[in-house]
Amino acid sequence: MITVQHLVKRFGDLTVLKDVNAEIRRGEVVSIIGPSGCGKSTFLRCLNLLEQPTAGSITINGVDVMDPAADVALLRQKMNMVFQSFNLFSHLTVLENLTLGPIRLKGQTRDQAETRSMELLRLVGMAEKADSFPDELSGGQKQRVAIARCLAMEPEIILFDEPTSALDPTMVREVLSVIRRLARDGMTMAIVTHEMEFARDVSNRVFYMDEGVVYEEGPPEVIFTAPTREKTWAFINRVR
Ligand code: ADP
Ligand code: MG
Secondary structure (H helix, E strand, C coil), X not given: CEEEEEEEEEECCEEEEEEEEEEECCCCEEEEECCCCCCHHHHHHHHCCCCCCCEEEEEECCEECCCCCCCHHHHHHHEEEECCCCCCCCCCCXXXXXXXXXXXXXXXXXXXXXXXXXXXXXHCCCHHXXXXXXXXXXXXXXXXXXXXXXXXXXXXXXXXXXXXXXXXXXXXXXXXXXXXXXXXXXXXXXXXXCCHHHHHHHCCEEEEEECCEEEEEECHHHHCCCXXXXXXXXXXXXXX
8 A cells, every 4th residue: 555665764964764774554553662762753743745855755544645746635535643742723622633634635525524523532432522622632532532533534544653653651541441442443544652561462463663764564473573674673672
């Protein structure tokens, strides 16, 4: 579904991504792990062009996303992102946060958008908060709303950038259980996370990023117990 070849990203003199090569298949859950500052967020942000890649190619379903003629808004609908900091619109209710995109960008009527949004709020256990404002919610509730908002755009893949690292432990669980459920339903996802146990049991594959590349990748049972490269091994030992 997504193919990344020789992706390079520089910020001035700093080369964050040197040569990233990766594939994500439809229905697959990929976890991305690695030391802080190794470029995990930059990688996700390049995929949906929140950052402009310096070089290389990214295709989604065979279509080159870096083609200047590509529709970036459509790309971001197909490859929607959930952020650590939720990024909800604070002046809109929960329901309005969900309906805004489908009405403005997908041409849905208010009725259509509200019906679907309520279904999604039920899915994440937030229907009773439809008329609340984001400030009235806990962090875990905000993140579940953010995930529902992401789903309202009917993405083909969801990119998660440390969706639980701003949350305390009870809230981490409620958010991870929503993500697990999406995985069971066959949603394609790429998840940057520090939750190693979660990564281990939700992922089909794990990418360990270091030195500006996908340094090692493999099934979770290999990466977490018997990685073949030294830096992966050192990282896994440090975090577990
Ligand atoms: P990670 O998510 O793995 O912690 P990031 O992708 O956020 O790492 O950052 C990788 C490196 O790129 C860091 O050194 C960071 O300071 C730098 N970086 C990220 N975004 C920018 C930016 N917009 N401008 C300059 N440097 C940046
Ligand atoms: Mg990051």
